[in-house]
């Protein structure tokens with residue numbers, strides 16, 4: 234890699250720095266180089282360069298990039314973490330200074346969701362007394378029981394760092410250089426933490442305001458980059474519109490034109506569009522054709538098929554529909570769906586419960602508990618059935634077992650696991666639970682079995698297996714399997730899952746941020762805005778000239794290295810695409 238003068242100035246700089254630049258301009262790459270230079274200049278034993286990112290996805294990509302940019306010998310001196318894992322480590326060691334219990338536990342998102350699931354998403358705001366009451370209860374859980382929700386991490390880390398110079402020193406002595414990825418998306422608390430650490434550590438912020446697509450979240454806004462400038466007075470280098478991701482294509486230029494609202498009216502190298510009429514051609518057929526076109530385009534450009542490709546959608550519901558269309562017979566297409574995990578995690582707790590030893594004497598309690606666990610996962614999905622199932626659980630406890638088919642099916646499963654001989658191999662035993670659920674023939678239990686598949690798809694299996702295996706080795710049965718599962722999931726949400734699998738992935742545009750694929754299909758369809766069908770590229774509440782929508786679409790189209798294909802319904806027409814001729 235050529236190091237230009239601009240990049241060299243970053244490598245030479247001892248003070249704070251701010252690296253700006255568009256998608257694929259090389260911010261991450263040069264920051265990793267900077268880390269290597271710092272490591273080579275000598276770190277004391279126990280010291281490392283800290284690279285902070287928002288999502289595990291971004292850390293996963295960093296891991297990939299690191300393999301290219303950082304020599305093996307130095308990798309252990311580079312600590313790549315998400316903000317969450319960094320704050321968690323900080324809080325779990327020092328939060329007692331805030332007067333909370335010494336032993337902290339994480340309030341998992343799926344458990345939080347159970348608490349507030351009944352409040353509609355649009356009512357989850359500080360104006361709503363019900364929501365405020367939940368926030369207070371959540372705060373109380375932290376103060377009294379040491380159970381802390383992810384959302385409280387940054388705020389409490391800030392209080393801790395602000396109060397204790399000692400803790401600040403401990404961190405900056407360990408990490409003399411801190412690199413902050415996607416610094417434009419730090420909220421006020423996370424940013425204040427960095428600012429406090431900047432007193433005694435060197436900070437390098439990477440930012441691109443034009444990729445700020447999480448600005449609907451509280452505390453995130455365009456003011457952050459100015460705040461960085463004011464607080465750090467950094468050396469500023471701007472990689473501008475350099476494009477190293479999709480060299481030889483005009484993908485970055487296309488993204489730029491989308492953002493600027495410029496329609497040049499001629500095709501772009503590396504970008505194509507496949508429009509279809511959903512009344513004539515079903516989506517599942519169009520999807521398969523589009524995947525073929527994408528892979529052929531990648532092969533034509535590079536001589537080989539793409540290693541990883543993604544289908545990007547505007548909403549989670551749309552991602553789920555695409556996934557279902559890909560799964561449809563006769564030729565299902567293998568893929569991974571990045572989806573809302575709460576329901577699946579809670580179903581896993583039900584499965585863990587089924588693994589726990591059971592006795593005839595506790596049948597009634599077991600059945601009631603099973604119904605409650607299932608109700609909890611329903612509640613997380615915001616489904617009304619939860620209330621009814623909880624009612625049934627209460628009746629079971631009173632000795633009045635409802636005749637409802639669902640209750641009978643669950644009772645059947647409980648009866649079968651009581652006599653099941655588990656093998657001690659968690660993977661096999663987990664599969665036999667799934668089989669039992671499927672064999673029950675009940676549609677709800679079938680959904681539960683499917684949710685368990687998702688966990689495997691998400692690579693959550695390994696840590697869960699290890700936890701369950703350890704219990705079996707100790708006890709010869711799965712005593713308190715649910716605790717082991719919770720522990721595995723908590724670890725996983727903070728530390729784990731840092732891989733970027735090959736193959737096809739389906740996800741929302743927001744989830745794709747910071748990722749890179751050989752090829753990308755961006756789905757455009759219709760979405761109902763309450764009055765009529767509008768293009769799904771037009772974001773909720775956005776108005777001409779559609780700044781927000783353009784920003785988001787640009788993030789989507791610039792995720793690919795070789796080819797981006799827009800798969801679109803002919804109708805409704807899209808104002809953002811008007812004048813383009815792809």
Ligand SMILES: Nc1ncnc2c1ncn2[C@@H]1O[C@H](COP(=O)(O)OP(=O)(O)OP(=O)(O)O)[C@@H](O)[C@H]1O
Nearest residue numbers: 234235255256257258259260261262263477478747
């Ligand atoms: N100076 C360079 N010369 C050649 N290739 C480079 C250079 N810098 C980066 N690359 C390559 O370009 C691609 C994108 O770079 P990188 O991920 O660093 O960009 P980025 O600015 O962090 O992107 P984004 O903001 O979209 O996450 C990578 O595959 C990287 O290996």
